[in-house]
Amino acid sequence: MMLVGEDEAAAILQKLDPEEVRKLGSAMFAVADVSEQEVELVLDDFVGRARERTGITFNPGPKVEAVMTRALGREKAESVLAQITPPEAVCEIDLLDWLDASEIATMLDKEHPQIAAVLIANLDPAVGGQVLELLPEAVQPDILHRIAKLGPITPEAVETLRTLIASRSGGGGSGGGPVGGLQLGGAREAAKILQGARKATEQRVMPKLLKMDRDIARQIEEAMFVFDNLLELDDKSLGTLIRNVDGDTLTRALKGVDEAARNRILGCMSARAADGIRDDMEARGPMKLSEVLEAQKVIIQIARNLAKDGTINMGAGDDDYV
Numbered sequence: 616m617m618l619v620g621e622d623e624a625a626a627i628l629q630k631l632d633p634e635e636v637r638k639l640g641s642a643m644f645a646v647a648d649v650s651e652q653e654v655e656l657v658l659d660d661f662v663g664r665a666r667e668r669t670g671i672t673f674n675p676g677p678k679v680e681a682v683m684t685r686a687l688g689r690e691k692a693e694s695v696l697a698q699i700t701p702p703e704a705v706c707e708i709d710l711l712d713w714l715d716a717s718e719i720a721t722m723l724d725k726e727h728p729q730i731a732a733v734l735i736a737n738l739d740p741a742v743g744g745q746v747l748e749l750l751p752e753a754v755q756p757d758i759l760h761r762i763a764k765l766g767p768i769t770p771e772a773v774e775t776l777r778t779l780i781a782s783r784s785g786g787g788g789s790g791g792g793p794v795g796g797l798q799l800g801g802a803r804e805a806a807k808i809l810q811g812a813r814k815a816t817e818q819r820v821m822p823k824l825l826k827m828d829r830d831i832a833r834q835i836e837e838a839m840f841v842f843d844n845l846l847e848l849d850d851k852s853l854g855t856l857i858r859n860v861d862g863d864t865l866t867r868a869l870k871g872v873d874e875a876a877r878n879r880i881l882g883c884m885s886a887r888a889a890d891g892i893r894d895d896m897e898a899r900g901p902m903k904l905s906e907v908l909e910a911q912k913v914i915i916q917i918a919r920n921l922a923k924d925g926t927i928n929m930g931a932g933d934d935d936y937v
Contacts, residue, residue: 616643618654716742720749728754732761733776736804744811755816756823763805763831802831806838836919842868842911845918846879852927854883856918866895867910870902 683692
């Protein structure tokens with residue numbers, strides 16, 4: 616990058632995502648005193664790698680659209696493109712990647728909760744959680760509820776959001792308007808976003824969401840904690856949990872986990888009890904997946920109840936909470 620011209624370097628940067636730009640920029644500052652021999656080695660390596668490349672790595676969208684439009688006309692081309700364009704090509708609001716959580720929260724502060732829900736659902740869950748907790752507390756449950764219930768978003772709505780972001784951030788449009796609908800949100804996405812926020816935000820939002828929509832709150836709660844999360848408990852808490860689960864439920868639940876996870880859980884039991892569970896699992900043979908999942912749900916609920924009354928610890932620290 617330091618050897619090519621400024622125009623070429625700028626053209627390369629435009630094809631990178633924000634994190635790649637930051638990493639490459641930092642690296643460029645660090646190569647001021649490289650030797651001539653090192654430069655030659657890098658160039659030789661680059662030429663060798665370039666000769667091995669045979670795939671087309673540029674964005675084909677504009678080219679395909681232009682060819683289709685020229686061959687079929689605008690109306691027919693749009694119809695064909697709506698059917699063949701990969702889903703990921705219509706789901707991005709790229710300018711969001713260049714804004715930090717505080718900028719996005721400021722942008723959304725006076726907007727309708729539905730707009731906030733759609734934009735937050737477009738973010739990485741960790742960033743989305745930060746944005747959610749920076750917004751006014753009164754609207755947080757409503758926004759989370761809307762994220763959980765989001766469905767197909769029309770192309771026109773996505774383009775409107777792009778325009779909003781561009782105008783509020785001072786940037787231009789992100790280009791490449793959508794050619795199909797956009798599926799966003801759901802309970803799992805809402806759960807990931809809430810996990811990206813601090814423990815205090817979750818404790819404040821979930822009770823209000825429970826009053827607003829019990830079913831949605833239950834779905835989010837279930838998505839926030841799955842059976843594999845039990846492996847994150849410390850040995851003492853995991854041992855306490857297992858002692859509160861009957862043998863039949865534990866046997867059925869462990870049929871659905873890999874050997875490493877099974878050993879981690881059984882390792883918190885006495886050798887005799889663990890051998891008994893293993894023998895029981897072998898004797899039962901294959902089991903229906905629905906039975907396994909139901910047993911795991913029972914154990915997850917027991918874990919939640921034990922955590923609520925302080926019997927076990929389900930977090931390693933103030934901001935590490937499930």
